[in-house]
Amino acid sequence: MLESMTGYGSAERSEKGMKVLVELRSVNNRFAEIGVKLPRQLLSWELEVRELIRASFQRGKISAFVQLQLEEAEALPVTVNPSKVRGYKALLETVRREAEIEAPVTLDHVLRFSEIFEPDHTILEHPDEIWPIAQSALIEAIGNLKEMRRKEGEELAIDFLSRIDEIERTLKEIKEIAAGNLETIRKRLASKISAIAGCDVEYSKDRLEMEIVMAAERLDITEECIRFSSHNKFFIEELNNSSSGSGRKLNFLLQEQLREANTIASKSQNADISQKVVHIKEELEKVREQLQNIE
Known part of the structure; x- marks a missing residue:
């Protein structure tokens, strides 16, 4: 995944x-x-x-x-600083003598100085x-x-699958348009040939027929559509692949899908097909943005 x-x-x-x-x-x-x-x-x-x-x-x-x-x-480990204890006791003794106080210095007096206690951090040493x-x-x-x-990757995979389905659906529509488009082009060329034949102009009938075939081949996008569908299939298979590093493979397939889309648009010479290709490229762009987040 x-x-x-x-x-x-x-x-x-x-x-x-x-x-x-x-x-x-x-x-x-x-x-x-x-x-x-x-x-x-x-x-x-x-x-x-x-x-x-x-x-x-x-x-x-x-x-x-x-x-x-x-x-x-737990209780914070605490240690006593002996030097500070002696220092404060000596200080209190000095104060007692200077003030001529007869009462002795007691533990209660020393405990008023919190500095004599220090946390024991030896456990961290x-x-x-x-x-x-x-x-x-x-x-x-x-x-x-x-x-x-992994969970976020699963959510992205669901989004990818829905977009690939939409692309495949649009590609099917393009194939249907292309089938009619090719026939229309054949009829147009045949009409032009008939017009030429009615004129007093010498021409090679075999050459004209060859030109029709070549023109039809140039405009035929069947091969590109088949390859595009193949890329879609491999894309879906990679989405379900359990191995890591799918992001790079999916990015490669995306580049191939974009290449086929551009070729279809340029070869078809049909406004309806071009519009469908624009929709496909919009979906591929959304896939590309999300693929930047895939390992």
């Missing part, structure tokens, strides 16, 4: 008192372009992150964001323990992004 190049995927993992959040955003791009933003603890694994993403996507500009947080549900958690979250986020791109 088709896969779009736009989408979003996220995941999070909570282990060992920390939370890892991963976000992936994908937009259109001709090639695979991957941007990664990691916390300093995981910078050593940037290549691994890129390779995990690149293994799942062939095209698209994908931005990856990884964040680390301490678990909010062991990247070897963090990476497996981040890797698991990244793999899940990749799967979620891929699923969203």
Whole structure:
């Protein structure tokens, strides 16, 4: 099935008192372009992150964001800064002596200075323990992004099928017009030959008949219509193809469809057919716009 190049995927993992959040955003791009933003603890694994993403996507500009947080549900690990405790106690002792206060400095006095407490971030200082958690979250986020791109691709495939059906219907109308058009041209040429034959002019009857045949062949669009229908068939088959990278193949088929449409319009020399071709090209243009979003 088709896969779009736009989408979003996220995941999070909570282990060992920390939370890892991963976000992936994908937009259109001709090639695979991957941007990664990691916390300093995981910078050593940037290549691994890129390779995990690149293994799942062939095209698209994908931005990856990884964040680390301490678990909010648990008590924040706290440590005491001994130097600050001693410093504040000494300061309070100095104040007590200078103010000639006999009461001793107590723990309650020291606890008024919140600076003596510091959060313990040592849990974030062991990247070897963090990476497996981040890797698991990244793999899940990749799967979620891929699923969203696949769902959008399915919607685009439905739109493509409806437009190809409309093109095929219009192509059938063109074939019907062309059959009558060719007969009209034959009659017109035959009429001109009859007019020439009634004049006192020497001419080669065999040559004139040959000219009729050649003119009819030049205006015959049967071959182009058959090829166009063949391209439509292959287009539909590719829409149902389960392999990746369909976008490039569909773009190639679209170029062939446009080429046949232009040839039909130029060869037919018929206003009704030209109008039908304009409608076909409008549908193909809408398909082309949407194909820019297919991997």
